[in-house]
Amino acid sequence: DTAVSQTPKYLVTQMGNDKSIKCEQNLGHDTMYWYKQDSKKFLKIMFSYNNKELIINETVPNRFSPKSPDKAHLNLHINSLELGDSAVYFCASSGLAGRTDTQYFGPGTRLTVL
């Protein structure tokens, strides 16, 4: 009954490959996000979707393409992987409860590009 889940947990791949990370939330939330945590542990927003519509896109290379088939899923597809893409990617979701929209995070996907 995990609230925000991601697959896979670990992903090791070669440079130049294309890969996808999946995210699902069962909280009934309208908004989903992707964050990236690099080797220096800085956590930064990449994208957010509200009801399948892109609302935040933070200067991310266009090799990264989020896809939201429905409001419970937000997948991240990465083309032509580069060494610098190695990081931990976290999915989050939020829904209005009371006056605020609190974000809840998934367990992360550790991507290693060789």
Added chain:
Amino acid sequence: DAKTTQPTSMDCAEGRAANLPCNHSTISGNEYVYWYRQIHSQGPQYIIHGLKNNETNEMASLIITEDRKSSTLILPHATLRDTAVYYCIAYTGTASKLTFGTGTRLQVTL
């Protein structure tokens, strides 16, 4: 988003209260003070948030000064499992981005 300032690291003995300070002197009237923590490399975990009033839940208490320029997260009886990086974030709570700083690394010791 308002910038927040936190100490880089703190230690706390198990069973004692852990008081984690945060300065947010430029916080806007519509920004809440949110606290998250990240245990090792797990996903950030929501702890608590508040606007003006002090707040308490099953995990922690949040004390916000009257001028809202600073706040303190209190873990009343710290355990070893509370060892983590704690992030204080000024957030409008309107489905926009969370801006994470470097946080405070709390080490709980025996």
